[in-house]
Amino acid sequence: MTLSLPPQATQVGLAVDVAAFAIHEGCLHALLIERATLPHLQTWALPGGFVHVGEELHEAALRELRDETSIELEPRHLEQFYTFGAIGRDPRGRIVSVAHLAVLPHGTVHVMGGATTLHADWFPAHAPPPLAFDHAVILGRAIKRLQLRLEYANLALEFLPETFTLPELQGVHEAILDKALDKRNFRKRLLAQGILTPSGERRSGVGRPAQLYRRAKGARTGLL
Amino acid sequence: MTLSLPPQATQVGLAVDVAAFAIHEGCLHALLIERATLPHLQTWALPGGFVHVGEELHEAALRELRDETSIELEPRHLEQFYTFGAIGRDPRGRIVSVAHLAVLPHGTVHVMGGATTLHADWFPAHAPPPLAFDHAVILGRAIKRLQLRLEYANLALEFLPETFTLPELQGVHEAILDKALDKRNFRKRLLAQGILTPSGERRSGVGRPAQLYRRAKGARTGLL
DNA sequence: GCAAAAGTGTTATTAATACACCCATGG
DNA sequence: CCATGGGTGTATTAATAACACTTTTGC
Known part of the structure; x- marks a missing residue:
């Protein structure tokens, strides 16, 4: 019609x-x-x-x-x-x-x-x-x-695979904002949001292994 | 072409x-x-x-x-x-x-x-x-x-005439947000932004006259 | 002098910032 | 044992939220 x-x-x-x-x-x-x-x-x-x-x-x-x-x-x-x-x-x-x-x-x-x-x-x-x-x-x-x-939104999570480390997540933020962030403040802020849950552990090729995280199941998706 | x-x-x-x-x-x-x-x-x-x-x-x-x-x-x-x-x-x-x-x-x-x-x-x-x-x-x-x-932005100013009182400005915010705001906190916040300058005085029909303000000349317009 | 609206300060809580050292692993 | 990157805590400052009484005017 x-x-x-x-x-x-x-x-x-x-x-x-x-x-x-x-x-x-x-x-x-x-x-x-x-x-x-x-x-x-x-x-x-x-x-x-x-x-x-x-x-x-x-x-x-x-x-x-x-x-x-x-x-x-x-x-x-x-x-x-x-x-x-x-x-x-x-x-x-x-x-x-x-x-x-x-x-x-x-x-x-x-x-x-x-x-x-x-x-x-x-x-x-x-x-x-x-x-x-x-x-x-x-x-x-x-x-x-x-x-x-x-x-x-927590749009940074969308750039990463299902599990990721906090330094990786911080790297995403830094890449997008085009500036360096303080490690401790970043972790404090992100963990306080309660959108991440820890899972296993993994080694990167060198240095101390980083804790792996995934999106908490209650966390809203990046779509607004 | x-x-x-x-x-x-x-x-x-x-x-x-x-x-x-x-x-x-x-x-x-x-x-x-x-x-x-x-x-x-x-x-x-x-x-x-x-x-x-x-x-x-x-x-x-x-x-x-x-x-x-x-x-x-x-x-x-x-x-x-x-x-x-x-x-x-x-x-x-x-x-x-x-x-x-x-x-x-x-x-x-x-x-x-x-x-x-x-x-x-x-x-x-x-x-x-x-x-x-x-x-x-x-x-x-x-x-x-x-x-x-x-x-x-300070879009609330666009709703008002060139000069206005703080209670009027607060009323605009309350109308848009559809909720009441605390008078003292509102004034503190707005005046701290430094986007308002006082001018003369005026009487409303009843009650104590309110100070008139206008947009400070350095303040950016509502257009983003 | 009373009704009506304007004006004013302090405290408590929370969020944001700055900052330096120790830890776990691989080689 | 050492190089590499991961992880942690505290003190300061700034922003936010809650809250009640006094002041100025018109009538």
């Missing part, structure tokens, strides 16, 4: 873009693709593209992420965070992009170009290469939202 | 909706309109409508607010806060709405229907009438965002 739309209603291109993050070697990385099409051919950009007919916004974000980067794992967190619709942002015409923030778990490394991309790769999120369209702005806002979510 | 769009790109209706707030009689009110068109004829809804060709999102929000409610004053704060794009949300087809939060200053009272509306009126924001589409959800999220902005 389709009722009529008013005459002056704008038909616009509806797109999604995805700022997908992961931690690699203790550093926050963003997943970027090198464009295989005009405009901005051979420029790095956020994964993204047009929403299909009958497709929800978050489905489109997941599909673009999968198809353009060939990653194998699903994001552990996906959240819309702002909609970019300024008139001149895309030379092809009026294209409105609903920007999403995605968190990929530890171990998500293999990415390669998809059908519509030349390459896909990880870049330091705090120092990305030049980006197409307004994607540098989008990425900057995604990082800010991610930092906010560290306080409100 | 217009490059070609990919074939499967969805053309969707792009709309804006506006949750506009003001304080009346110490209570947070939202501005609603009664629809004069199908669907949801004669149902109350948020002001909103389709974005025009060549019109920025925030311009569309301001225009719809003006045209549908005939208010005379400009909002003191306008902020996009979420985009609603679920497939079934509008029976006319795929319509994506970029929802905005607006703050109207004190004294904004005269509203009446516009061309595409039967009536416009203020309703208690915490207890609205049944609303069209998914507007009840949108309004709820707008209120939550407004409460957040009380802490981060």
